[in-house]
Amino acid sequence: MTAPTAQAATRSSAELIRAEDTALAHNYHPLPVVVARAEGVWVSDVEGRRYLDMLAGYSALNFGHRHPALIEAAHRQLDQLTLTSRAFHNDRLAGFAEGLAELTGLDMTLPMNTGAEAVESAVKVARKWAYEVKGVARDRATVVVAADNFHGRTTTIVGFSTDEVAREGFGPFAPGFRVVPYNDLPALEAAVDETTAAVLIEPIQGEAGVVIPDDGYLAGVRDLTRRANALFIADEIQSGLGRTGATLAVEHERVLPDVLLLGKALGGGIVPVSAVVARREVLGVLGPGQHGSTFGGNPLAAAVGSAVLDLLRTGEYQRRAAELGEVLDAGLAALAGRGVVGHRSRGLWAGVDIDPAIGTGREISERLMAEGVLVKDTHGSTIRLAPPLTITREELTWALARLAAVLSA
Template sequence: MTVDITHSVDPIISSSEHIGMVDDFAAHNYSPLPVVAATAEGAWITDVEGRRYLDCLAGYSAINFGHRNREIIAAVTDQLGRLTLTSRAFHSDRLGPFCRDLAALCGKEMVLPMNTGAEAVESAIKVARKWGTEVKGVPAGQASIVVAAGNFHGRTTTIVSFSDDPVARTGFGPFTPGFRIVPFGDAEAMAAAIDDTTVAVLIEPIQGEAGIIVPPDGYLAAVRELCTSTNVLMICDEIQSGLGRTGTTFACDHWDVVPDLYTLGKALGGGVLPVSAVVGDSNVLGVLRPGEHGSTFGGNPLAAAVGSTVVHMLGTGYWQDRAATLGTHLHGRLHELIGGGVTAVRGLGLWAGVDVDPTLGTGKDLCKKLAERGVLAKDTHGSTLRFAPPIVITTDEIDWAMDQFAAVLHT
């Protein structure tokens, strides 16, 4: 495949000028690649100088359906001309259909709409504690939640309280109590951590930030059985792994596991705006009463219109099937590189974690070299790279990206 990675644009400012302004005026809580996006379409991003890049990150799965997906943009455009925000002080005509359709997609009864992924996780924690106190009978203030080592559920103060990543934690204490960390993939350790105060287990079915870590077969089913037998809620964080990314609607589907609560986000907003939700049955989410939890923007008409469109798109099964087929191709190409600079490949569907021989450089070094060749990817934890292109990518584009990756490994 031959790819033209230049394109004519009329830049407002140069890349170097923009990067300088970010360095001067934006908080330094990110260390991005030196790429300044100006426009995007499908799986491609064009920078302010007109250089094109194949996006193999997709906004950490927020852009599953491609940049400026026509169906999603049409829904946004229509809704912008009608109604954008009411708060939850009264109803909008978009909220009910969105909650109904998302609940049906998940096989659940009720939706708690929020905005960001971290908000969804925080909301699930609150719901679990309330459920534990009122339904399970755990004494007030004693509820505990079991989580997995290597987790990433966001960066709020409560969430970093149960992270084991020193970068996320250092300097941000005091931390919120009530969490126990056990090794990911170890059902026996999970069982040992559960006691009479435990109200929930919170896990990613596939750990994203840790390097796309897939659990051993049987693990999620064992956790599901354990939660059922001990009257503990199983909460699965599908914010990155869900909504088609792994070749199924949810990553849990690969193991035929249904949690009590899903936390969703990223792709639920169609790559347009932040939309998140906690989805479960009324016997759990029904513990919330007016005034106990809320969000001015949660479930706003614009978000609901986008979320409904995403749910409709996923309802066809097309995107899940496409991610599965293209994912097989992606993983096949990546496995060909094992022994040639790649030491391990993990993942499912269009989601891959790739460990590279550290003598070739850090993951950030390799991502910079890839960007120079027109491919955008993201590193995590040393010399691990993540590939998660939009599901609109083609096999030819995957092949071209893997050719660039192979070239980087040999330079």
């Protein structure tokens, strides 16, 4: 039998796509590109064609592909220890948790692996906090969420999604969630009552098309939850860790939630790492055996995560996102009326609404791929731009020129 690595090396992009179509569940609709190598902001397919990555793994690759400091941290840890489970302590986890506390201004960390796990964990913790600290009657706790949210794909999470594609065929769903319009403080206030354990929102809604709330919305959520003795849970899995020009998106309104959810870029594009970071009073409700993960907090994840925190401590990437975000915003504004009917951006993150007469988001993504730029569509005629924070001004300008060319073709 031919070894899988040798087999992959001799198969074309088309052959590999056909093989995936047969062997994999069809839960994704990828662009027809098969990436084989990557470095920095550039990737190459199996035939050697190069593309500028303007998606960065939905922000999992904030520091680019194979960042030298992160690769070095992973290699060093691979030579020492990769997994113990939480049955034993390991020598990397304490430093990682201390670093997260320093970064966020919060106290304690619950390490997990994926973003959805972090959200599920936060829901569990919020309910337990509501019963043991707030005094909500048993099994009556509620969590308020926003319409058009994206927090993951588990059955609990899709149960409070308003995306019918995500929900259809997966019920029955867990009770205890109230959905209100995003960016609507009066509606949120009307939904919060004595049973409310938490308000769970994205400071910027990513999957919805990079939807940015009005100034004062996050501060209003913080004030409302404080008055209602409810937790403010900010899902910063996509928006956090430098993406918006600040370490955390909530910093744009100088807000500190009770609970922060981090993931994606926390693993440096190398390993899945997520975390629930919260006040001691909140995470302190968990006792041994009440929650866990075999791989959560593993030494390899903690080593890579700690190296990510080291990169963020310099402030370099936050500054780059803020400065180059102005270039991105100006470039998209210049395309208004030339195929772009609207855009929203903060830092190096943008949702771009394409004139439907020109094409769907998928069609524009495919045309950009042919021009050597990789992006991803969402919700009809919207495309998302989220390049690695290591992109240069020249590379960003080149990508915007390619978008302009595709729109005018």
